[in-house]
Amino acid sequence: MLHYLTIPVTAFQQNCSLVWCDQTMEAAVIDPGGDLERIESAARRLGVSLKAIWLTHAHIDHAGGTGELAQRLHLPIIGPQEGDQFWIDGLPQQSAMFGFPPALAFTPTRWLHDGDQVSIGRETLDVRHCPGHTPGHVVFHAPQIKRCFVGDVLFAGSIGRTDFPQGNHQQLIDSITQRLWPMGDDTVFIPGHGPESTFGRERETNPFVGGT
Numbered sequence: 001m002l003h004y005l006t007i008p009v010t011a012f013q014q015n016c017s018l019v020w021c022d023q024t025m026e027a028a029v030i031d032p033g034g035d036l037e038r039i040e041s042a043a044r045r046l047g048v049s050l051k052a053i054w055l056t057h058a059h060i061d062h063a064g065g066t067g068e069l070a071q072r073l074h075l076p077i078i079g080p081q082e083g084d085q086f087w088i089d090g091l092p093q094q095s096a097m098f099g100f101p102p103a104l105a106f107t108p109t110r111w112l113h114d115g116d117q118v119s120i121g122r123e124t125l126d127v128r129h130c131p132g133h134t135p136g137h138v139v140f141h142a143p144q145i146k147r148c149f150v151g152d153v154l155f156a157g158s159i160g161r162t163d164f165p166q167g168n169h170q171q172l173i174d175s176i177t178q179r180l181w182p183m184g185d186d187t188v189f190i191p192g193h194g195p196e197s198t199f200g201r202e203r204e205t206n207p208f209v210g211g212t
């Protein structure tokens, strides 16, 4: 069975998640934006061993700790999609601009594409490409536990910003309605910031995508 634990990290309270397979106790960390000692101590407490880093997108609060963690623990970096290369290249400037610790540069071990799958232990998650907030944004869907890790695509009561370079509002709306909603109303999503919700609740009440 797949389990997860969400750990808010950085001054932006970004929802980093540890996901693990309870048969092998192998874990992946989604979006290690920073506060690496908190992420690593949570892994120790859970008794899981970190095997991979999965990235939804390359904004500093999601990807800032990636280079250091990958180097230290020799972890592969999986994702995001290639459209975020310019954000990865810009991480050192992003860290300076937002007062983050200096972010190490990195090159993803594997880029992700719509329809890909990622595995941890004996568990597999489906990857959907959901551009709009950033061009290379992906989400990780775990149908076996009806969960989806959506990064900054969708929040409880809100949606991701699209006023960054290569942000695109209509693309974001299309990503949400065409790629998230089909996962089912009862799917719980873990957003990049703030509390969890379900796609069904957002379809009813979210002012940006309600009624879609």
Ligand SMILES: [Zn+2]
Pocket: 057, 059, 062, 133, 152
């Ligand atoms: Zn973002």
